[in-house]
Amino acid sequence: MAIIELRNVGKTYGKGECETEALKNVNIKIDEGDFWSIMGPSGSGKSTLLNILGCMDKPSEGEYLFNGKSIEKYSVDELSYVRNTHISFVFQHFALLNDYSVFDNIILPLNCKKMTSSDKKNKAEYYMKQLGIESLGKKKPSQISGGQQQRVAIARALITEPDVILADEPTGALDQKTGEELMKLLKEINIQGKTIIVVTHDEKIANVASKRIYIEDGICHI
């Protein structure tokens, strides 16, 4: 069953003369356990597509089905619930809170759930160990390397056990070696059953994915 399905999705920003069509008639079907890459030049609409896939934005036209249900009538809070429960993000610049410790960053999504502190701690420790960052819990993001920061971001993405992980240029701020390690890690996560969608303009990174979307001027080519 398709976990994500876009039917004739379009997205327009602005009005009148300033109107910009960022996405045109997008039709995508993403199954559970897929590993997709979205490629395209800068300004092609890939971030817009990622925003829509991640329920951070709604399409101007067409239909977005998540787990078979249209999100069109979802309220802002229902979309937040979907993001918290089913979808996680990994951002290019990690999007970690510098005032928070690594541990507090990782458990951030769990603050929206009714969980005891010890349960949160146990979960965080599990994923920190899985990702080899168990010794960094008390450090601030600024005190660790870029690769470690991205692992923290992945731990944060995994901690809610989401169905889909959306990664926006996840290796963009990393050196080549660390980037390759990270992609290996994402592949392993995919093998464990998670659906992964990576936005990239790097051919090597895109090759790790099993399926590819090329987007240009808002038009998707699969």
Add this chain to the structure above:
Amino acid sequence: MIEVIKSLSKKKIFYILIMLQFIFSLVYFFVIAAAIQSAFYININVPRQLDISTEQLIHIEVDVFEEKSNFNNFVADIESQLNGKVGTYESNVINSVELGGDVGTVEIDSNIVLMKELEIEQGTYFDDCDFKYNIMISDEDNPVSILIGSELAKEYGVEIGDEVYDLDNSQSFIVKGILKPGSKWFADTVDEGSIADLGYEVIVPRSESDYIHVHYYCIMPEQVDIDDTIKQIKQLAEKNSVTMEAEFVSDELAVKFSDSLEENKNWMIFVVVMMIMISVGTASLFMAQMNSRKHEIGIKVAVGYSCKKIIKMLFGEVLVVATVAFSIAAILGKAMLGQVEQPSIWGQGTYVDGYYISADILIMGAVILMIMCVPAVVLLGVKTKRLQPRELIGGNE
């Protein structure tokens, strides 16, 4: 709550600055509100404490250097020509082992109880002879009658007929009566409005015309003509070469009330303007901070924080800061203005003058603080609802 506290701890300086603004304005408000409260307190409570109308009571301030005989003639003229009764009272102190050391006293003239009666719980009130004692021979054989406060009597086990010795003045007293609990008297002049609790005080009869005291009260019959009476008193003073100023207590209270309100009105306007400015300033600071927190809020929204949760968190922060600021301001205000009951200068007694932070003032302060937070809270709510986390991904491509 834990998250709010954590969030606050990350932005200590910002919140300390906001808190200082709130504390400063609230303390200022408390002080001015207490001054206004005091004006109302005096205006309402002094007439309540008196047994006669303030329009029958004339406050005569006599020059302390006058000849005693001149003054006695002046008083005799008032009593005969105007049917007024003149009396005074004075605060003093005795040092008595039987009463636990220094004890505040109110020395009263025989006529003064016409102005405010003293109610006796046990024993009896003074009789005429008690006001005619000779201070020079008031020893163990000739003790002076006194009335003592109920709490003082209870604490030191003093009963009717017990003798009390003043170590400082080598004077003997005998307890003639114990005052009713809750008995009150004026700590200073009547128009000052400080109401003393007599629970720990001693009432001593003043021997007639021992010396001329500064403040006297002339208790007039009902429905006197105010202007005419003052005019006549001035004429009698001139006739007897007494330098004095006389004023009806009602007039004194009215002038004091309007002066106090007028004086504090300007300060209160200043406080209100300051509070509006602080309120706007706080809202602006929160907005500025909100812009700098866009990244943090964006991340939280991206990981699934609902708009409600974000607004709750921001409101929680404002609420915690406001609550802490309010508590500190209340403590500071109380420390600055003292207790509800001020300790008497002498002995263990207390008095109330309305210049304190009452529960009403605290409630008003809390309401004002909430109103001050409204612009910040409304703007935060509106701004949060407009926040989109998509900037984290790269904007509108």
